[in-house]
Amino acid sequence: MSRERLLNGALLLALILIPAWALYADEPFTITLATRAVIFALAAVGLNIALGLGGLVSLGHAVFFGIGGYAMGILASHAQSYTPLIEWPFVIEGTKSMPVIWLVAIVASSGAALLIGLLSLRTSGVYFIMITLAFGQMMYFFAISWPAYGGEDGLSIYVRNGFPGLNTLDPIQFYGLCLALLCLVLAVNARLMRSPFGLALDAARQVPERVRAVGLDPRRLQLVALVISGAITGLAGALFADLNRFVSPTMLSWQMSGEIMVFVIIGGVARLFGPVAGAGIYVLLEHLLGGVSEYWQIFLGLVLLIVVLFGKGGVVGMIGGRRRDG
Amino acid sequence: MSPILLVEQVLNGLQSGVMLFLMAAGLTLIFGVMGLINLAHGSLYMIGAFAAAAVAGATGSFALALVAALAAAAAAGALIELLVIRRLYARDHLDQVLATFALILILSEGTRWLFGSFPLYLNMPDALSGTVTLPGGIVYPVYRLALIAVGIAVALGLWWLNTRTRLGIQIRAGENDRQMIAALGVDISRLYTLVFAIGAALAGLAGALVGAIQSVQVGMGEPVLILAFVVIVIGGIGSIKGALIGALLVGLTDTLGGVLLPELFKLFTDPASAAATGSAFASMAIYVLMASVLIWRPTGLFGARP
Amino acid sequence: MSMKTLLAAASLVAMAASAQAEVKIGMITTLSGGGASLGIDTRDGFMLAMEAAGRDDVEVIIEDDQRKPNVAVQLADKMIQSEKVDILTGIVWSNLAMAVVPAATAQGKFYLSTNAAPAQLAGRGCHQNYFAVSYQNDNLHEAAGAYAKSEGYTKPFIMAPNYPAGQDSLNGFKRFYGGELAGEVYTKLGQTDYAAEIAQIRASGADSIFFFLPGGMGISFLKQYADSGVDLPVMGPAFSFDQAILQAVGEAAMGVKNGSNWSKDLDNAANAAFVSGFEEKYDRLPSLYAAYGYDTANLLLSALDVAEPSDAEAFRAALKAADFDSVRGEFSFDTNQHPIQDIYIREVIKEGEVYTNKIVATALEDRSSAYVDECSMN
The missing domain is CATH 3.40.50.2300 (Response regulator)
Incomplete structure (x- = not known):
């Protein structure tokens, strides 16, 4: 077994054991913190598919994160106030059911990814970074000034949405749900990396000419990767909104896109568990440094800088050694 | 809307475009020569404004404040180039984005630590305050005309530097073939530090000039940074000419969009909701412009074709 | 560890x-x-x-x-x-x-x-x-609206950023002003340049200005307005004229009337x-x-x-x-x-080297809020 695999196993074990420790130490907030890390990890796993596998440096993934969040906010706020979403041509009611909300979040964010991908994939390199940033800003300003769903104030949902058979208000059960989704997505991601599609995508990133030579269209492969990536990040957005029982345009801001990218890079680009390690470390740093000083962001900046300058391959790369597969 | 008002708004758009050019020129110069995406460029703008406010507060002289802004931003630029940026030239864009994102955090909070959380005071010199009446009866602030003049002077200066000086030849050579000019005996790392410092000084100058009519506070650089990126992407990254045209386009779109779109919506709905809806769309206008340009020309208006 | x-x-x-x-x-x-x-x-x-x-x-x-x-x-x-x-x-x-x-x-x-x-x-x-x-x-904006009415202004130009608090602000002003407006403009949140709005104000024939631009936005607007040659009475809620930012605005804020429920000279x-x-x-x-x-x-x-x-x-x-x-x-x-x-109107003054406020009028007495009837607690 490779060192990277051992590390992945250890990470997974730690995530499973957190609730037990939180109960033992009587630190229930640890669970909320861990839920936040797991959801961020999920968002970053999404980005990692575009970034690590597809080589698409998107600085606009907050769009998908935010769309997922607003899918939850809009549906749940209509259910909360008992007003239908649309009355014509047919009535659509809001809902407080998580599976339905997730489905809507996934469909909406992958739709957005398809549209953004069709337009942005005409560009590459720095231009791609900037055009994704532009789409992010467009959505952000739209959400701030559009009054129907709260504008900058955002939407508050008083009670967390439900999942059949679970009490989602219990932090441990909600954490379990998020963790299960993360594991599921990681499993899908692992298969994707080894699938013919994953291999072709990897090749399209490294030597597009050869991919073209065997009759595949690199841009089409990248588009599919972006759609899958957006769908996963959108799902994470819906969960994040449910964790906070709140959604606002900050979920769409470019700083949010930057943070998701930071998770991936701290953890290790194109590593299966890179985003998980990265999100965990970021949430922990934010939590610990926030208590140390009013100027804690200086230290956060220094840590980030050191990781980028001296830590090739992120944390998973440093501990797990060079990348073998994929 | 009267034609005079429209002309005045066009002038406002040009002026905001010229200020954007000062930011964008440095950014695009640094990208063109070193291939580096520098998110911390907005922080250098902030450093310039803070240095100017501090010196103006201590000495009362606006000229000294401008010198201080140029010097502080250039020094800060040279310092971060030596410590951090030069390790990033060989890296991919991803690492550059992250490392300079980290620099934003450090520089912003560091500035707040030094100067405190309250906004600082910086005002224009008395000689440039007040208004003049332009032909056609437009009443326009002198200071804003001065800003336009500075922007044009900088554009000419950059053109002169680029085409008429030894440094300019080295810069253009560096853009085309790094190994070759290193082989010809040019000290490439000194050239890079110099170019970075020039870019930083331009950002610092913009910060000080704009700081006199805006608010000097921590975080003032980021909104301008995003706009400057929009500008250089529209113009084509690495092209100074593109930065100038992009800046004017963005300035005009932003100003005229904010004025004309609410007027447009007034044709359909009551004034209060027309104002709200119109400005909602106006705030998206420059991003729509940028996306359209990129879809039409994927490397910007004057960018190198792949 | x-x-x-x-x-x-x-x-x-x-x-x-x-x-x-x-x-x-x-x-x-x-x-x-x-x-x-x-x-x-x-x-x-x-x-x-x-x-x-x-x-x-x-x-x-x-x-x-x-x-x-x-x-x-x-x-x-x-x-x-x-x-x-x-x-x-x-x-x-x-x-x-x-x-x-x-x-x-x-x-x-x-x-x-x-x-x-x-x-x-x-x-x-x-x-x-x-x-x-x-x-x-809404309270401080309402006070400014009441003041505009009592001063006999007939064509105020009103302005706020386009977000919920900005929309509430203009509605609060209009609730107690109730008259005709020279113009109503929503700016971008975080906007730093107000040349376009100032040109609109100049062209609108307004007799006064009400604005709500919190934080750095207000500093920017006031500095640019002071240098624009437009010389109309300015009103606003206290936020843009408060002690924390007044020193950064400086001379440009002198004489501005602002609605506030507190002042240091109370x-x-x-x-x-x-x-x-x-x-x-x-x-x-x-x-x-x-x-x-x-x-x-x-x-x-x-x-x-x-x-x-x-x-x-x-x-x-x-x-x-x-x-x-x-x-x-x-x-x-x-x-x-x-x-x-009670909600007052303050005026920005200079005490020695420091800019601050003094109360010049009481705009609203025993003011509650516009939404009290919608609340089910009684």
Whole structure:
């Protein structure tokens, strides 16, 4: 077994054991913190598919994160106030059911990814970074000034949405749900990396000419990767909104896109568990440094800088050694 | 809307475009020569404004404040180039984005630590305050005309530097073939530090000039940074000419969009909701412009074709 | 030391602290980034009153929300779940309050607002555990509207950023002004250049200007307006003319009329003690936010003298009685637990080298809020 695999196993074990420790130490907030890390990890796993596998440096993934969040906010706020979403041509009611909300979040964010991908994939390199940033800003300003769903104030949902058979208000059960989704997505991601599609995508990133030579269209492969990536990040957005029982345009801001990218890079680009390690470390740093000083962001900046300058391959790369597969 | 008002708004758009050019020129110069995406460029703008406010507060002289802004931003630029940026030239864009994102955090909070959380005071010199009446009866602030003049002077200066000086030849050579000019005996790392410092000084100058009519506070650089990126992407990254045209386009779109779109919506709905809806769309206008340009020309208006 | 032992040690410290303190107050406010000066003043005003009271059975836990709603939510969760606070307070911004307050009050915690008081929480969303000590968001704009009417202005030009608080602002102004407008403009949130708006004002034939541009936006507008050659009377809510930012605006703010429920020259003993105490301790003049923080702490202390927060019923009644010496003079709560208070018009003046405000008129007497009838608490 490779060192990277051992590390992945250890990470997974730690995530499973957190609730037990939180109960033992009587630190229930640890669970909320861990839920936040797991959801961020999920968002970053999404980005990692575009970034690590597809080589698409998107600085606009907050769009998908935010769309997922607003899918939850809009549906749940209509259910909360008992007003239908649309009355014509047919009535659509809001809902407080998580599976339905997730489905809507996934469909909406992958739709957005398809549209953004069709337009942005005409560009590459720095231009791609900037055009994704532009789409992010467009959505952000739209959400701030559009009054129907709260504008900058955002939407508050008083009670967390439900999942059949679970009490989602219990932090441990909600954490379990998020963790299960993360594991599921990681499993899908692992298969994707080894699938013919994953291999072709990897090749399209490294030597597009050869991919073209065997009759595949690199841009089409990248588009599919972006759609899958957006769908996963959108799902994470819906969960994040449910964790906070709140959604606002900050979920769409470019700083949010930057943070998701930071998770991936701290953890290790194109590593299966890179985003998980990265999100965990970021949430922990934010939590610990926030208590140390009013100027804690200086230290956060220094840590980030050191990781980028001296830590090739992120944390998973440093501990797990060079990348073998994929 | 009267034609005079429209002309005045066009002038406002040009002026905001010229200020954007000062930011964008440095950014695009640094990208063109070193291939580096520098998110911390907005922080250098902030450093310039803070240095100017501090010196103006201590000495009362606006000229000294401008010198201080140029010097502080250039020094800060040279310092971060030596410590951090030069390790990033060989890296991919991803690492550059992250490392300079980290620099934003450090520089912003560091500035707040030094100067405190309250906004600082910086005002224009008395000689440039007040208004003049332009032909056609437009009443326009002198200071804003001065800003336009500075922007044009900088554009000419950059053109002169680029085409008429030894440094300019080295810069253009560096853009085309790094190994070759290193082989010809040019000290490439000194050239890079110099170019970075020039870019930083331009950002610092913009910060000080704009700081006199805006608010000097921590975080003032980021909104301008995003706009400057929009500008250089529209113009084509690495092209100074593109930065100038992009800046004017963005300035005009932003100003005229904010004025004309609410007027447009007034044709359909009551004034209060027309104002709200119109400005909602106006705030998206420059991003729509940028996306359209990129879809039409994927490397910007004057960018190198792949 | 491993992470686990570190956290365990931290929790031990927390337990030790909680053994002494009987009441825990969680303060979530903005201490870093661009809006930090407002949060710092809120905190300093609050702590001034707390320290003066010298009660060692009350513990205040202060955290920085970075002006981000999701950070504020996380801090609230942490304070409720981990620190087991009884009372939350301190949020400056409406969008952060909307993220935190409904969930906190639904969990049975008390929330006392030191500033933000959005319409939703004053009307249909009012809650028995939510008290706004500052004002209702519309109040200061309403005062400016009433002032415009009393001054006989007939064509004001009104302007605010395009977001909910901006829309509420213009509606608040129009509610008490009620006349014709020369123009109504929404600017971009975070906009720094107002040349286009100033040109519109010049062309509109307005006889006065009302604007709500909080923070750096207001500084930018005033500086550019002062240099534009347009010379109309300017009005606004107190936020853009407050002590924290007035020095950065400088000469450009002189003479501006602003609606406020507090001013440092309000003539009562509590205010005199507050202003001199604040200056002595922090070596600067207090702001509006400091005054709200100070009042909130004193209201809390007055209620703690009567009842424990664990006895929610009695504690709520004690808060509602508002039996404390407010720096704003007369102060009581309406049925929606928002203040009934006088709202003044201040004018920006210069005292020596320092720009500050003095009261020139009372715009609204015993003003409650527009949404009180929508609130189901009676």
